[in-house]
Amino acid sequence: MPAMNPFSALRALPVRAKPTAALRAGFQRPAVFRTYADKSVNNPGKLPQSDDKVGPNMQQQEHVSEEAAKMAKITGGEGPDIEGQGTPVQEILEEDKKARENAPKVMQDSMKNGQGAANAKPSGSRSFSTFARRQQEDLSAQSGASEIDPSMIPSSEQRAVYAGGVNVPAVGHKFPIPDMTDRKPHHAGKYRYDEVVNQVTNLIMQHGKKATAQRNMAHILTVLRTAPPPTYNPSRPLLPGAPPASHLPLNPVLYLTLALDSIAPLLRIRSQRGAAGGGVALQIPVPLGLRQRRRQAMMWILDVVSKKKSRGSGNNTFAQRLAEEFISVVEGRSGVWTRRDAIHKLGTTARSNLSFGSRRR
């Protein structure tokens, strides 16, 4: 009877098997460094022991069905069948010839009739989407601008940080965070325009027409300035420390930066050909730099915008669509969020491949 593995979908993701490298003679591997145990103050070099001699996994709660079966046994009723749980009867019959002969007629008939949808064996795997808790689109809780989730409203400390001039106290840091208040941006005095604006202008430029791109950029900022303040969506959290929505229209550059940085992916997936064995590409998450992250986010937005239909005519239709997409990003309506989620999810599942390069050496 094959054991059922509910997480067999993980096999779809090739994980490179650890190479069985023969140890060289005379080479001794250093002992594994165990952070907690080695740093233990009371008895260095020894594992910590609990007072009641019970390990962390030794006293677990029973499974619900086991508990129900026990309760049923006490009360004299019939509880759930724990023994046969999880093994479909079709599988038993497939293996056991004698059982097949003694099976009820209904089952024998269905076996003769072949495999229909009714007789289909459970696949033994679940779809990926049921692994993690699905992100609920909690839009019902958000009916108006005034009913923002209190967690979305920045605290007074966050506002102070946003306004500048306050040092974030070093909590959980070994060394204090450097004072960045007087630090000018690296391009100060070098470029006329803001860093993000500059990059986005260049990314929306086509055929080297920079003046057109700049006009489009100006229109985007005008739209952001004049559109009603966005309503934040709690299920699509923006960057931490984002200002209240009503502050955004009067600072369109911040609006743009917030939209772009909130959807910017942290990593990309590099496919190493043949590294997973058998000609399968190994997917390795690679961290991105700040400009690269923004570029990727902008490319996703441009993908969406170029597919949208224009509802106007004249010079500024593209810029109008682009500005509307930025607004929908901040409001959590944009489809770009799902692309970001997909990349991050893939990065999470492929994180075991992170050390691919270092293991080889």
Next chain:
Amino acid sequence: MSRSICSRCLSRSQFTLETSASSPLPLNTAQRAAFSTTSALAANPPKKKGPVTAKPASRQGKTLRLNKNVRESTGKPPAQGERKAFRKKIVLSNTNALEVQGLQDLNLENSSAEKLAHLEGQVLALTDAQVSALRTLDVFKPTQAWNLFRKPATVIRKETVEIAKALESAQGGEDANAKQVIKRILFGEKGSGKTVLQLQAMALALNKGWVVLHFPNGQDLTNNQTSYHPDESGKLYVQPEYTANLLKTIASANQKVLSGMQLSMKHTLPFPVQENISLSRFAEMGANNAENAHAVYIALMKELTAPSKPTTGKGQQRPPLFLGFDAIDHVMRLSKYLNSEAGLVHAHDLALVNDFTRYMTGEHALPNGGMILAAVSESNRAASETLDYLLDTKYGAKTNWAEPRFNPHTGWKAEPMPAWSPYAPFDERVGKALEKMDVQKVEGLSKAEAKGLMEYYALSGVLRGAVTERLVGEKWSLSGGGIIGELEKAAVKTRI
């Protein structure tokens, strides 16, 4: 005996088989079999099921077909007029912008030249009545940044004070008999504020109870987009739809003044009119019926330009007249309309333009005083060599050309008097129309005015940071010496 096959080419039937000698149809008419009511019973034979063939090749024929390029139409297409509405949309308010505390209105109290001279460099808001009238007159343009601020407001500049003085002198000041007509053409760089200066003049005129007429864009008159027909004389061309629309704007923008005035003369009109009908009602009659619009327009102008007789009777008090014309360069050349010889009609042969030029030359008098304020468009400049030359020479005659002057592009330099190109034909009609017109060059703001404007930007919250002398100087220089459109771009639109 004649043969049915051509003996030369052996290919064509010389006589069609079913043509009888008595057939009235000519020989080259398409001939068909006789009419039959029998339906085609023989259906196509059922296809034989042949052996299973391989999948057909992805490309058939010689033409390149890329399936990927087929566009999928998603969603509802834009409704009729929706796309143009997006382009022409004029938004006059931004609820995100901060309300400026202590912002004064350009009301009657602040309309005098003396008061405005004190307010120079400050920004004054337009009142709601002015905004609705000016919106009707189509003075607000989509390229101007009205949509960034809480309410429409304009900066009072040196030229505004001059215009206010001119309006006062046209009205005659204390002496009611000393009424004048001010005739002026505004020109200057793109974005220098010619249209907004017209707007300010109209706002002031509306405050003073003038009757305001405005042609918002000369191009609309000449680009062959509205219907036209020759009038009775056959020399001029009437544009009925445009005239009806113009009457509508006149009646709507001057509702208060015109409803207090009555028809006083006998006019030959194609429809019966009540004797003492109010002029606003009379204009609406023309607006509602495009066929009568031109006759109504002529009669209305006669009424408005008749001498005022306040003692004779009720409704005979006639205020001064403001005649505005934007983008006048489009009517200083041939229009796009065709005459009966398929030649281009000169713009001055269009009845409305012809009427306007008569006011410019003084053929039609304005006995109650008034102002003719035309402006040249630089963002959509129509090529008119005669106009260019006349503007330059008139401006040169006004100022001293020998004196070096500052040009932000070339620095301090004395420019030579422009000479007429001997190879270009001089348009006599344009020359005659501009003979009596004064020219005024609209130049950049002074630094003090620029500072006042930028402080207004900052108070509205659209310009972040403090307005310092340094910032003002920087933006003033960037904008070619205070060209207001460029200043707006540098300080608000692209200060990014």
